[in-house]
Amino acid sequence: MIILLIHQYPSAPSWESSPGYYSTGLAVWDINRDDYPDVIVSNGNDMASQPVVMYGGAYPLPSTSPTWSSAMNQYHGHLALGDVDGDGDMDLVVAGFSGYYDGWNRQVNALYLNIDGTFTDTPVWVSDSGRCFGVSVGDANGDGLADFLFSCGNDYSSDPEPARLYVSDGSTLTGPVWQTPDSIYSLGAKFLDVDNDGDLDLFLGLSPGRHRLYLNRDGMLDSTPVWESEREGFANQIAVGDINGDGWTDVVVANTFQFSPDSSRVEVYLNVGGTLETSPSWTTYDPGQYHSAVALGDLDRDGDPDLVVGGWWDPITIYENLGGYLSSSPVWSWQPSNPYDLVAEYLLLSEVSLNLFVAEDTFNVSYPQHVVKLHFHPAIKVESVLVDGRPVPYTVSGESGWLSVPKDSLSSSSQIVVRYLCAIHPDLVVSNWEDSRGNFIFVHTDDIGVEETKASAPIPSGGVWYDVSGRRLEEPRGRGIYFQRTESGVRRVIRF
Structure with missing residues (x-):
């Protein structure tokens, strides 16, 4: 029997990329299908015209220098991954923002196809020019191919724009097929199935403004928000x-709230039976801080997602989920000795240290419910997706934990089987805007102590037990991996 005593993350980054970039967007995925997760970062923000880069996955951690770089430099915002051409590989889409030193001139949004495990050096598609900072992957029309929502408008330069949706036509992107009727300021959005009806709705964050939720009806987003x-x-x-x-x-x-840091906050809007509460039920409020980044993930494998928060020149902190309630104060934090060395633009809980397991989920669905929620995430690679035994195209968000198949592939009683690689204990990946430092990775297993005892050793008593799916147990049941939280708060992973 082996007992692993889980602490959370080390007191210093396990990995730091080479400096020189104003890093912004972030994704982790096995781009070339070699089972080594790759780290993709978009650079520039509003400070410099820079490329998008990839740090190729390797053992034990990715390369610290880019192994791929786009030929086009821009003032890039965020990025997103999705299969645009239906070949089973993740393609890359990047938002083009605008630069202070460039007079806030418009940029273009760009698509880089993944050809046999390598992104094209130059974009195969660019949008009309605009000032778009955020981009979110989805499958709004339910064809199994990746669509992308761009969050646009620059409050710095007083240039509002509509948010707009581009969809895949099977080889490239086309559109916009939908946009907000009004010009707004928006830096970020996420697709999710808010009402559990099997399609993807849109949460649109405003910057500034009242956040919005648009429902998906028969493959089209509503023109007016159902919630603010x-x-x-x-x-x-x-x-x-x-x-x-x-x-x-x-x-x-x-x-x-960069113009009013005393107003900065992280908000949790709970979903009550398909409707978001209009006022957040949980808020962290730290006067003088600039909360800019959040990530959810089950860090202790107790079956519920914990919250990671980052900011500009602020510590990265973790709030533990205790039975559905987030702790009121952080259980872990990190900040470099010089606080100005950290400007967190994007946080991602993923897996780069190869601490992976293979999961297989089976879902029984009926037309037109084409979106399912993976039992484990973050995912870093999908090995196969079958609908009634047949392979089909799919769109997946490893970060948000949903997967979409073509709704036309479904019958009144269909079965979806998804086989994928995901993290046992997610690593924390940080894109850092400060160009004198690099991006950071905190490996979850770096600070794990190991006790090894004979197989006949007694099972540790007391506390709460969970299996790898997060189900609570009275005690371990046979051979396998189990998770224990003792009464004193010590966490263990135990393999019998």
């Missing part, structure tokens, strides 16, 4: 997940 937040926010990164374990997806928003 009670008070104005200044959304940057948005995360979604089921925080209280009731089966409905909740929303977390990092509100930066």
